[in-house]
Amino acid sequence: MPNMSLEKVKMPEQDPQVRNKNFDEVSLGYTPEQAMEEATRCLNCRKPFCMQGCPVGVPIPEFIQHVAHGEFEEAYETITRENALPAICGRVCPQENQCEGQCIRGKRKGAESVGIGRLERFVADYHREHGTKKLLNIEKNGKKVAVVGSGPAGITCAGELAKKGYDVTVFEALHKTGGVLSYGIPEFRLPKSLVQQEVDGVAELGVDFETNVVVGRSITIDELQEQGYEAIFVGSGAGLPRFQGIPGENLNGVYAANEFLTRVNLMKGYEFPNHPTPVKITDTVCVIGAGNVAMDAARTAKRLGAKNVYIVYRRGAEEVPARAEEVHHAKEEGIIFKLLTNPVKIEGENGWVKSMECVEMELGEPDESGRRRPVVKEGSNFTIETGTVIVSIGQSPNPLIRQTTPGLDTQRWGGIIVDEETMKTSKDGVYAGGDVVTGAATVILAMGAGKKAAQAIDNALKNK
Ligand code: FAD
Ligand code: SF4
Numbered sequence: 001m002p003n004m005s006l007e008k009v010k011m012p013e014q015d016p017q018v019r020n021k022n023f024d025e026v027s028l029g030y031t032p033e034q035a036m037e038e039a040t041r042c043l044n045c046r047k048p049f050c051m052q053g054c055p056v057g058v059p060i061p062e063f064i065q066h067v068a069h070g071e072f073e074e075a076y077e078t079i080t081r082e083n084a085l086p087a088i089c090g091r092v093c094p095q096e097n098q099c100e101g102q103c104i105r106g107k108r109k110g111a112e113s114v115g116i117g118r119l120e121r122f123v124a125d126y127h128r129e130h131g132t133k134k135l136l137n138i139e140k141n142g143k144k145v146a147v148v149g150s151g152p153a154g155i156t157c158a159g160e161l162a163k164k165g166y167d168v169t170v171f172e173a174l175h176k177t178g179g180v181l182s183y184g185i186p187e188f189r190l191p192k193s194l195v196q197q198e199v200d201g202v203a204e205l206g207v208d209f210e211t212n213v214v215v216g217r218s219i220t221i222d223e224l225q226e227q228g229y230e231a232i233f234v235g236s237g238a239g240l241p242r243f244q245g246i247p248g249e250n251l252n253g254v255y256a257a258n259e260f261l262t263r264v265n266l267m268k269g270y271e272f273p274n275h276p277t278p279v280k281i282t283d284t285v286c287v288i289g290a291g292n293v294a295m296d297a298a299r300t301a302k303r304l305g306a307k308n309v310y311i312v313y314r315r316g317a318e319e320v321p322a323r324a325e326e327v328h329h330a331k332e333e334g335i336i337f338k339l340l341t342n343p344v345k346i347e348g349e350n351g352w353v354k355s356m357e358c359v360e361m362e363l364g365e366p367d368e369s370g371r372r373r374p375v376v377k378e379g380s381n382f383t384i385e386t387g388t389v390i391v392s393i394g395q396s397p398n399p400l401i402r403q404t405t406p407g408l409d410t411q412r413w414g415g416i417i418v419d420e421e422t423m424k425t426s427k428d429g430v431y432a433g434g435d436v437v438t439g440a441a442t443v444i445l446a447m448g449a450g451k452k453a454a455q456a457i458d459n460a461l462k463n464k
Helices: 032-039 060-068 072-080 086-092 116-130 152-163 192-204 221-226 257-265 292-303 324-332 400-404 443-462
Strands: 144-148 167-171 208-210 231-234 254-256 284-288 308-312 336-338 341-349 352-366 372-376 382-385 388-391 430-432
Touching: 032 060, 032 116, 060 072, 060 116, 072 086, 072 116, 086 116, 086 192, 086 443, 144 152, 152 167, 152 192, 152 231, 152 443, 192 208, 221 231, 231 443, 254 257, 257 292, 257 388, 284 292, 284 382, 292 308, 292 324, 292 388, 308 341, 352 388, 430 443
Parallel strands: 144 167, 144 231, 167 208, 231 430, 254 388, 284 308, 284 388, 308 336
Antiparallel strands: 341 352, 352 372, 352 382
């Protein structure tokens, strides 16, 4: 008999007033008993809508039935047939818009879907602690493929091709692999040891990682082709921050969110001068924007000791783009939301930020995005005293690769244009996927693109 409880089994979490002072993971994961109890809420539907919501088609009811019967290794094998990074996806996928958003258990008013993400995370963590590693016997085919970028798109593409026998080299601009999983998403949401383990798993398949190589500067795509790489996959992400273009954005104390998070996650800026890259945190920190990146920056600033951390957003609560769970966690940790508020000027003293002038907004008619357009309330200007401003209003692809690769067609906003079936670009032998194609999106979509490209590269090269 299925368990007809309307609510998910609660997942233990650190207390908000404790966790907002440390970088340990917020959510602690299910115990085997909790996972089995949650799994019995699944109806094992004949037509599982949840699977239609998963961009990589994980056999959801099948793995959940294994969990319900305590067959955790079988559950792991079922998930990893389609998803190579379940420990990461279980933690960061926006399940409420994907599998869980389609689950029929969540359709009744007041009812919650099955906790698919929590179960996926449990299965991956259980396997990490108790599972045995299977050694693959890979026969090499002597063909070389290059991958640009070691984010989820790049590592998925590299892993899939290595399993098929290709000699794969990943070129990564930073000194650390993992892309946004390492430099962007903070430790308290995604432990870095876990990301490292996933990258190590790909390296064990024989993939070679070359860090500190900026493709387009250290070496170009054309030069890689001359070196005998028969296919190249570009998964270089969308790391170029956008700014509002208001006065004062070049003052000291103004950071792009990605730069701020990189300084903290990768360069341990909070341990300056023991680590050489400083990060300045003042009593009050304003974060402009309300997406997932803004939530990560605000919650990081709080953990670094800021007393008042404001999310400053020009639209209302209903338009906040961040995941509901991240907003909930941020509020619990004491982040203050200043909605319907738009910055117009950042003011400084001796080159450093001193305050930020804002205006109040109200919502007018819907704009081209379907959301109600924010309109300035005349005469509503006010000032927030602050020493740190973190701008988090979006990112686009870095122009370096498109500027140094003749024959590579791109969108006006910089995204690489691909054939959606094969991820092939306009340049022969060059494929692309992830944020560099879609603009800032999600981990699972980047992984899906990496997997699709690997299949297309294999189809093209094995017939060559
Ligand atoms: P990236 O992860 O950006 O990786 C690209 C890699 O390419 C980087 O390592 C970069 O250094 C490297 N690179 C760039 N240019 C070059 C070059 N010229 N030569 C060599 N290497 C190069 N998504 C979710 O699903 N859930 C979340 O909770 C979530 N939270 C996020 C939080 C933050 C702070 C950020 C920034 C993003 C978040 N996202 C989230 C989005 C998600 O992380 C991205 O959609 C995903 O990482 C894109 O993967 P990618 O492989 O295309 O690019
Ligand atoms: Fe289980 Fe929900 Fe999927 Fe049905 S829709 S199989 S209840 S997870």
